Every structure is written in C-alpha cells, then in structure tokens.
Amino acid sequence: MHTLIESCRLQGIDPRVYLSHVVERLHREPATDPATLTPRSLAPQLKKN
Numbered sequence: 001m002h003t004l005i006e007s008c009r010l011q012g013i014d015p016r017v018y019l020s021h022v023v024e025r026l027h028r029e030p031a032t033d034p035a036t037l038t039p040r041s042l043a044p045q046l047k048k049n
Helices: 002-011 015-028 039-046
Strands: none
Touching: 002 015, 002 039, 015 039
C-alpha cells in the first residue's frame, strides 16, 4: 500500500482520488488490462490542479 501511495505522489496524484477512481472503475467494468489502472497511466486524468 505504501508503494502505491508513493507512486501516486510521484505522479502528482492525490492517493485518495486515485484509489476512489480505481474502485469505481473496477465496479463498472472488469480490469482486462491491469496496466491501465496504474498511477502512471491514470496521471493525466487525475492530476492535481
């Protein structure tokens, strides 16, 4: 969990926003490609302003 939080911070993403987004996304659709759920791949969508 610590690594995931630090990965979010390195990408400039609030870890809570990231985790919330991933949980909601997994609820809507199955994860066919887990690489699309990494902090790096989601950073453009979730960047802090």
